[in-house]
Amino acid sequence: MARLLADDSNRNFTVGEVVRALGNSGGAIGNALEKLVSRGEAVRVVTNPRTYRANGATVAAAQAASVTPPTRRQSGPSSGTGPRPATPPAADATQPSPPASEPAPTTGANSGRPLPITRPNGMTYHPRELAQMPDVEALRNLRNAGVPVLLYGPPGTGKTSVIEAAFPDLITLAGDGDTEVADLIGEYTQCEGGGYEFVYGPLVTAMQEGRPLLVDDATLISPKVLAALYPAMDGRRQIQVKAHKGEKITAAEGFYVIAGHNPGVHGAVLTEALASRFSVQIQVGSDYDLAEALKIRPKAVTIARNLARLQDKGEVGWAPQLRELLAFQKVEAVLGTEAAFANLIGIAPLEDRDVVAELVRKVTGHRARPLSLGHQL
Known part of the structure; x- marks a missing residue:
């Protein structure tokens, strides 16, 4: 190169x-x-x-x-x-083989278990089992086969983390109710010199460069906007950029679409049109065993497990996910254990706080209230 x-x-x-x-x-x-x-x-x-x-x-x-x-x-x-x-070309210092975008999972020499993978933000991801193989390997195999994947589950369970670990060359579009077609395709932007130039959006960039595109919170995006994505995902693998002289963009090899869906988030609707585009749909829940391995306080993990069971029964609407448990660990290191449990109660939805507080009392033996300011010092 x-x-x-x-x-x-x-x-x-x-x-x-x-x-x-x-x-x-x-x-x-x-x-x-x-x-x-x-x-x-x-x-x-x-x-x-x-x-x-x-x-x-x-x-x-x-x-x-x-x-x-x-x-x-x-x-x-x-x-x-x-x-x-x-x-394949011969390997050398500047030309990777196999492609750097799909590295093989590294396993421990003794355990045979996959080692943690460093994500682009420097944080590590611990692979989980999916179809009797490491999840990152399964996702890479699905990309190679051209099978789009939808990951769904509560926020904070690691949907984005596993995708970033699997695809280092990932491009991400964070979706919400205000996402427009221009956010996908691109739009004209004023140059410093005074003129205008068309700046391609993440979808076009991923298609041109043969990279995976994560549409995060895809179900918050208007169906009319998502319709602009569908021609790139079907057999045509092509879109037309009407705003840029009707330019046609054909996807390079390696282009792949993966989406994230948070079912419990207000406004998130998985339409039939969107669901039909993703042949594989994978539920993602929190890995409480990993939380214990990360040395998060066992009583906090126990509370989270119990709330997750109650959530499965429909008795509560919220349970701490791995993200909240990692935050618990950080708060505990800064403010102490009592404050960390009080904060855990405080971040729960109002309708579930009494249940969370009672579980904290049963597990820790101490009455706790949401973290709040006290009297003047």
Whole structure:
């Protein structure tokens, strides 16, 4: 890849142009280009769409690398994808193989269990079992097979975490009731010089670069807006950007759509049209065993488990998820155990606070009230 940039050092390359030249997936190419930039061996000149150029260090990187050019083949006329290598290129310092976007899960040498995976924000994700394999591996296999996935469950259960762990090249769109088609596709934006330019949205970027797109809280988005996504997910794998001269965008290989749904959130509606687009729908609940492994106070985990059982019976509407338990641990470290339990009561919905307070009393032996200010000091 460094050699490609160095051979035409005055040219700016988009990710798509490098994909067409080398034949790898868009996610792998994008990650490798960013790696060159992070090592100072290339320059990113434009962010949207991502565009790169050689610098003085690129030539040295190209000379140090020994690259075997990939053998290329043409895709079928109706596939909607670009060329792919018939045989994988030789591995080297700048060209990842296998693609960096789909790393194989690393397992412990003795236990055989998958090790934690570092997410883009630096936090670690502990894989869980799905279909008798690590969840991240299952999601990557579904992406390779082109099977869209919908993850559903209460907020804070780790839906976004597992997706980020599975797909390092992920692009995320946070959905809500105000999301518009322009937030998906793109819109004209005023330039510093005074003119206007069309800036592609996350859907177009993911299609062009062959990257996975997470539509988070998809069921909060208007069905009319989501309809703009559907042509990219079906056999056409193509959309028309009417606002940009009717431009047609065809998805590069590697493009994939995954969505998140919080059933209990007000306004979240899983329509039949949306559900039919996702062949696999996976329920995600909190991993209380993981909470214990993370050394969250056992009594807090016990309270969460009991509330989860009551929630399953329909007796309460809320139970602390892993996110709330991690927050409990942080509050405890700063304000102490008593304040952490009081805060746990306070963050519960008003209609469930009495039940939570009673469980706290039974488990801890102490009466607790929501965290609040006391008398003047």
